[in-house]
Each structure stands twice: as C-alpha cells, then as structure tokens.
Amino acid sequence: MSRLIIVSNRVAPISEGGPAAGGLAVGVYDALKETGGMWFGWSGDVLSSGQLEIQLEERGPVTFATIGLLRRDYDQYYRGFSNATLWPAFHYRADLIQYDRHDFEGYCRVNTWLAQQLVPLLRPDDVIWVHDYHLIPFAQALRAAGVKNRIGFFLHIPFPASQVLLAVPPHRSLVEALCAFDLLGFQTAPDLRAFCDYIVNEAAGAVEVRPDGLTSVRAFGRTLRAGAYPIGVYPDEIAELAKAGERGKPVRTLKATLHSRKVIMSVDRLDYSKGLVERFRAFERLIDLAPAQRNQVSFLQIAPPTRADLHAYQDIRLRLEAESGRINGRFAELDWTPIRYIHRQYERSVLAALFRASHVGYVTPLRDGMNLVAKEYVSAQDPENPGVLVLSQFAGAAQELGGALIVNPFDIDGMADALAIALAMPLEERQARYRDMMAQLRENNVSVWRDNFMRDLARAGERSEDAVPPAASDGPVPQVPLAAE
Template sequence: MSRLVVVSNRVATPTETKGSAGGLAVAVFGALKDMGGVWFGWSGDVVSEAVANAGPNLEVDGAVTFATVGLPRRDYDQYYRGFSNAMLWPVFHYRNDLAVYERDEYAGYRRVNAWLAHKLIKLLEPDDIVWVHDYHLIPFAEALRQQGVGNRLGFFLHIPFPSPQILLNVPPHEELVKSLCCYDLLGFQTATDQTAFHDYIVRHVRGTVGPGGQVEAFGRTLRTGVYRIGVFPDEIAEQAERYESRQHVLELKESLEGRKLIMSVDRLDYSKGLVERFRAFEQLLEKAPEWRGNVTLVQIAPPTRSDVDTYQQIRQHLEYEAGRINGRYSGLDYTAIRYLNQRYDRLKLMSLFRESQVGFVTPLRDGMNLVAKEYVAAQNPDDPGVLVLSCFAGAADELTSALLVNPHDITGMSEALQRALSMPLAERKRRHQASMAVLRENNLGVWRDAFLADLRGVPPISEPAPQPTPPAARGTDNQS
C-alpha cells in the first residue's frame, strides 16, 4: 500500500497529536498511522542558514515520521510574514484594502516553496501519495514537478478561494493559478470556492471545466472537488461532559452568579468580525435593557502573527472597544465583556462551550470555521445552547439550523442574540439535533477519507508537464 506524505506549513509534534491538539491534527495523524508515511513542514522555529540547510529533523513515532525544517529570518519574513500573510491571507478573505504586495516577498515565497520541495524529495518514495495543505504552499507541486516528481499530488485549501475579480488584486494571480494546476486534485471547503476557481479558469486563462469538477488548463488535466472539513462530534461531546465538573468550569459558574453566558472563541484576526461582534452585544444591552447585568459575553482571542502591524492594530482596537463598552454597562459586581487575549487548552474550551447559552461565531469571511461545529458538538443535548453563525462562514452551508446572520448587520446580530437567549427549550433541542445529525454524517474522518480516496484514484504521471523557468535556487539567491 502506498505511503501518505502530508505537507503543511506547520507540523504538529508527536506529543500534540496525542494530547489536546485540534481535530485536523488528529485526523491527519490517524491517516498517517493507517497508511504509514511522513508529515513534513516548517517546525515553527526561525534558525540560522546553517541549521536550516542541515536537513530535516526526523522524529519517528511508529509508522509515522515527523520531518521538520527551520526557516532563516529572511525566508520567514518573505515567505510567511510577507507574501503568505500580508498578501494572500487578506485577499483570499476579501480584504484587498489590507493587502501589501512586494515583489521580493513573492520571490521569497516561491524560493522557499522550491527549497521545501527539494528537501522533501530526499524523503519521497516513487509510489507515495502527497497531500499538501493550504495557501502557504500553492507553488509546492510546481516545484516538485520541475524536479521530475510524478507522484500523485493533492492540495486542500483551508481558507476561502476568492472570486476572480478579487483574485485579480494579486499581481501574480495567473502564475499562482498555474501553480495550482500542477496538482492532480484540488479540494475546496465549499461549492462557492470551487465555483470561484472554475470561473477564473474559464474567464481568464481560457481553460475548460467538465463533469465531476474536471479542469483542463495550462496543458494539464486535474480534478477539483468540495470536501467539507468537520469534527468528531461524539468525541467532543464526551470530552465536554467529562470536563464540566472541573475546577475552571465551577469557578466560571460561580462568577456568573446565574447570569447567561455568550461564548466566542477566535484567533485574533481581522477576518473574524470581532469588533462588529462587540458592537452587536453592546446594542443588545442598549435596546434590551432587561439583559443588562444578566448576560456576559466571554471573548477568547489568542494572539496570532503578533509581529505583523495589522494584527497589532486589531488588538488595540478590540481592547479599546471592550473597555468602552464595559465602561458603559459594567458595574462593581458585573463585567459585560470578559475579553481574554490568551490561549486556552482545547478540552477546556469544549467544557466552557457546554456551559454557555449562546455560541457567537460571526466571521466576516471564513473557509469553514470549526469553532461553530465544536460549539454544537459540545452542547448538553438535554439543555443545548444556540449557535449564532455568520452566513459568510463555510459552516453555514451545513449548519442551517443555527441562527444565521450577516456580520455587517449589527442590528440583525443583536436581534439574533436576543432570540437565542430567549429561545424555548423545545426549539433549542430541535435545532441541536438537526445540527448534530449533519456533523455526524460529515465528520472529520469522512472529509479525510473522501479526499484521499479521490487522490488515490488519480493515475500517477510518467512525465512532468512543461513548466516555466524555475526561480533562482535558494542558496544562490541568499548569497547575492
């Protein structure tokens, strides 16, 4: 049986895959254990050139090899902080106003992808199946093809794929799409994302889209598909129930003094609609005074990319809004918004979800948003909370029993909060049961197995397709 090789920007450690790591890490590790293989990518460390070039650090756990490399400062700045997160992330989340394009950062992005591909080739076997994850690694397959690799190569995009008119804001947009076409299978979170990619292929490069998501462009034939990433809902439910008597939950209950609880958990990111969420909660307290002193919003927003200016600004803005609203509505014995800019253990979060009456998940744009699914799964089926969910989250396509809102409509979100807080038990149970049925039908294992089954069905190529002239070798470029 072919080995599986997973490639991602960051690699979970063996300890993380057995502890409280996110569901994605658990699912990927499960597939690797079943098939045997390699998990390859960046270690998360910024290192010297000498350490980076020494070769991957290998750690073996049963049939799985964890292979990681560090990045020198220049590569980190150009590949990760630069083109990946200053250009691709904002544009793919429809925030062209925040995008910053620098040619040297794009060159660094491609250079690092080529360097990573070169490192992986030394670990590859001829019949390995390679599964690449997310926007950091769009040119990865192209780099492998240029070096003669004919293995089956699949790519899954965890974030939205923008409509063609949005994508055109990325100056090398055609080069990026051409790189994507070097994969054999492209996976998207939603049909909307897949359609956006197809539209670009037809309108801008005169390619064709056939039945079953087949695409012909740039002299290659590839397949596209929709694979909705999920969770293991029954495992989450069991974990949440098991932890509900832990000290942190008891302390939270005691501090609430019978007040209702609205829970929100997000990375600190401008795509999550955090400021709009705070203002919707403020409007709830303003227009429904009976809730003043009787409901608390807990917003957990762990910092991310704190060395990027845009993220520093959103943190400052959010802290200001929380302080302003608390100054208006809090008292000596009551805090309206508890804003926590720190990271929490995943198992602890599941138990906190279970204690809350409302899950408030309102990103401005999101590929899927697993927090929404985790919130539903963590609920007590005998007394479930209500999910208030953005219509711009990929999860909204499945969780139609949630209260769907437009995150730009502050009043609409405020009204949804009031409805959720006042919803009768019978209706809450119906909505929860319907959502759980969806989560079980499309769980994380279904996502993983469907993608890998389709990728296995792709015949390996005997000759790599002609490609453009490769960028300068990483070592040569660094010496200039």
C-alpha cells in the first residue's frame, strides 16, 4: 500500500492519550495510521540564524517530520505574503491586502526550500496531500525537482471571485502553480466555480464536468481535476465530549452566574473575517429593540488570540474591547453583564460542554471556508432540548446546515431578528432542525471528506500533459536563494 504524505504549514500537535485535537487533524492522522506515512511541515520554531535540520519522530506507522524557519522567512512567507496578502484576498477583504514583492519572493523561496527538504524523504509510490494557502507553489516546486508522485491540494479557506483575486499582483503565477497539482479540493461548489471562472476568463483555459462529478481543468499546458469536498466533524464524538463535560466546573460556574438566563454563545479566532464587530452590534440591537430581553439573556463570546504580531489583528482586538465595553456600559445592571467577552483559549472538551449549555449558537463570519464551529455546536446539543444555530450565509457550512437560521452578517437588523426568533423557538421545531442537521453531519463526517478526496486523488494518478500551448504568464515563479543557504 502506498504511503500517505501530509504536508501542511504546521504539523498538528497530536499525541496518543493527550488533549483532544481538532476533528480535521484527527481525521488526517487516522488516515496516516491506516496507510502508514508522514506528516511534514513547519515546527513553529523561528530562529534568528543557524542551519535548519529536519526533526523526525516516529509514532507507530507515522513519521512526524518538522523543521524550523529563519526569522526572515517567517516574516516574508508567513506574516507577509500568506497572512497579509493571501488571507485578506481570499476572504474578500481587498481593502486589507498588503503586498510586497519581496514577501512574494520569500513565499516562493520557502515553498521551494520546504519541497527540497521533503524530496529525500519520498518514495516513488507515495501519495502527497498538501494543505492550504501557505503552500500553493509546493507542487510546482516538487515537479521542478523531478517528483512524479500523485499530488493533491486542499484549500481550507474560500477561493475568491476573479475580480477579487486580480487585486493580488502575482495572481496568475499562483493559479499556474495550483495547476501543477493532480487534484484540487475546495470547500464548496461556489469556491470551485470561482476557480473555474478564473481558469476560463483570465487564464484562457477550459473546464468540463466529468461523468464522475469532478471537473476537468485544462490550463497552463496541464490537465488536472478539481472538486468540492466539504469538511465535516465527528458529531457523535463531540456529543460524547459535551455530555461528559455537562457537570464539569466551567458549565457549573456559567450556570451559577447566569441565574437561569439564556445564553447566546460564539467561539472564533480573533480575526477580522469572523464578523465579530457586526455580531456585537446585532446583539446590542436585540436588547435595544426588545426590552423584554434585557437581563434575560447574556452573550458569551470566546475569541482566542491569533497572529497577534499583525496590525490588522491588533486593531480588531481593540475594536472588540471598545464595543463590548460600550455596550456593557450602556445596558449592564448590578447583577447582569450583557456581553461576556473572553480573550483566551479553551480545550475542545470545555467548549463542547459550553455549547451544550447554551441556547443559541451565534456563528456569523463575513466569509469562511467552512466553519467547523457551526458543526461542532450542533453536534454538542442535547437531543431532548437542543439549541438553535444562527449561521452566516457566507460560511461554507450554510451550504449543508439547512436547519440553521441563515443570516446576512452585514444586516444588523436581520441578525437581531434571527436571535429573537432563536430565543423564542418552540421545542418541537428546535428538535426537528437538530435532527435534520445531525443526519447531515453523520452522513458527511470528516472521514467521508478524507476518503472521498483520497479516492479521487488515486483516480487522478494517471496524469496527462496536454499538448495545449501554455497561456501567457506574468512571469515565472521567482527563483531566489534558498532559505537554508
């Protein structure tokens, strides 16, 4: 059996018997344990100087291969092009794009260097699965090094519409690099359509739906396949986590301080794509226009820090702290704080238990690839007395969770109305919506996502290089000195 090689920006910290990792990491790790293989990526270490060496750790049939980054590479590849250029662009925030050609050169340089570190570890029949926007040029770098293996790519964040992607100066080089993979996976059908639209209208390529449902893409002298693979969770495992934590101290403390009030709950990384400011304002509108809700409901927002060294993330933290302070100052009473804003990380087991104890799950990103929090919230509910999910139409999960109350996160009044409906929804309707969503989550759990992608990557192994002339390019991917040189 071929080994599976997972390549990601960071290698998930998974240990047998340790704290529960995210469902995605667990699903990928399960596949590695079944087939045997390797997980390769950045260790998270940033070094000021020195020679960088791969660290190998064997855990049963799985090898974890990690390597550090030099400070310059971290700044250009990770902080720079990945998170100051690609992240805002792919989340439809062209106004926040910061582009520096040296950062793009560093992004390509690090991808080339990482690929060269992996090459000596590969076997001829390995199947390589690359994850996310940090590693778009990775297959192109492997091909340049002579690697002929099957290589798949999965994008965990949205793929933007062509007119948004055009705001990224090296957009054509990025899409050409994507076409070096054998299979491209996107979260949703709209993401796949956006990619195909670029191929046809900006790259003079062609797309065709195959009998197996995949899309055949011909561009830049290659033929590859692409499809939508919505990521799932393990709903029954999350339900068990939530049930086990029901009597734990965090839930008991929450209930004791609420005094029978209802809870609206959100969990998000502190990120401008999550619509947190709009969410706070919609909650304010709810208690402003519905006086009966005052002192009857509290909003719990957990927002762990992320990318704290980027100015955009420092700004959103300051805005949220100002908004929560303003709203609480306006409405709070001696025994009631309307918004509980917590800027720290919690274990998944604690979050699952808190989800189960809340009455409304409030998940309203301005744009999101999937948003597994929405699926985890539903999974954690008590089947006899489930809460209601209020979900942004711009989250990938909205394509699947029809039992949620779907909202436009730019419509403050519409979100306030949805919160009011959720808080007043009868038990029978809540149960029916919960059953429908749980059936969907069980049918398309994370193992299904993984297995479908791996099946299609195996079928895409018969790569063919078309004789179609390559489309004009805005230049080759820069080849500059390697990070370790």
